[in-house]
Amino acid sequence: MLTSLPNLLTLSRIALIPVILALLWFPATWTAWTAAGLFALAGITDYFDGYLARAWHEESIIGRFLDPIADKLLVAAVLFLLVADHKIAGHAVLPAVIILLREVMVSGLREFLAGLRVGVPVSRLAKWKTAIQLMAIGWLIVGDHGPDWLYVRPIGEIGLWAAAVLTLITGWDYLRAGLRHMLAPAGASVQVEPAAKAPAAAPVRTGA
Template sequence: MKLTVPTLLTLLRIVLIPVLVAVFYLPYKWTNFAAAFIFAFASVTDWLDGWIARRYNQHSAFGAFLDPVADKLMVATALLLIVQKHPTPWMALWAAVIIGREIAVSALREWMAEIGQRAKVKVAAIGKLKTVVQMVALTVLLYSAPDRLGSAITLLFKIGDWMLAVAALLTLWSGFAYLRAAWPSLREDAKTS
């Protein structure tokens, strides 16, 4: 297996996950900025590895498998950290929606690939928009965790909270779009069973 630059960037994202967790829990004032920076950097490498792979034709089966895994692990970790620091019912709900959708869509894509219909559930524009909103929201929330900026919840945190709600709604919308695209195949399989 040849390690391409995009695959190395994806592996870097996975290595950054324990770094993000460790930095998030350090007892220093600058750790909110550092955690947000690590997450933002990882988000940029997600975009960059795809761009490099397309631009320089550095696709690999291992990279195609690992890239969505790295993304989902990083997002789930950031969500867990944020919910732990701000344990409200709404924040937990948004996190559950986002993580649940990721698991469901991954299972759907795996099943569609198994029956040779993977192309029907390829990434759509709404999924890309969801990713951008989600990454910005998580970066803002990591930076503005309320206990790090004083007892009052800052305006920045409220913005991040609302953006995460929008990301969760876009998550549901895009998940529904994937399910709708796969539905004929799901119904066909049910008829043959």
């Protein structure tokens, strides 16, 4: 149900997006650090909504729908504003573009595979990608408002490049899974690993 704690955590992540964007719109040291703190809080909810849903057996269709949308809205909105504010500039724009394009591709593949009642499990590497990506964006939100000795922006840019590399690797995994079904002859049965089958009776949250 929508009012379960896991779903409320997911909804809170969506609700934090305009607050974070508003803080970034008015550049100041306190707004940058506050936005970074709220972004970190949103990232924490990304872990706990899925964890609690599984632990409390509260997986739901609405949760499965909202969770990846909340993740992609959060990342895309903040990346767009960081680029517009030149906190991501020069060559660092490239990994941001790679991350956004991969999110669009994965969303399309998930929709296609869902129509075939096939799910793609989230790999450990994809979870690492998400963690590194969120940490990198958090550092970039602070940007030049951090202390000089901490090298905040360079660390954020290195993290963004690392996330982009993992994005390409995990994106290729999703693409291969989708291509096996797209290129299969009509009516043919495509073999998938048992873990890749999405259970019909108990939908689970997915995020990558």
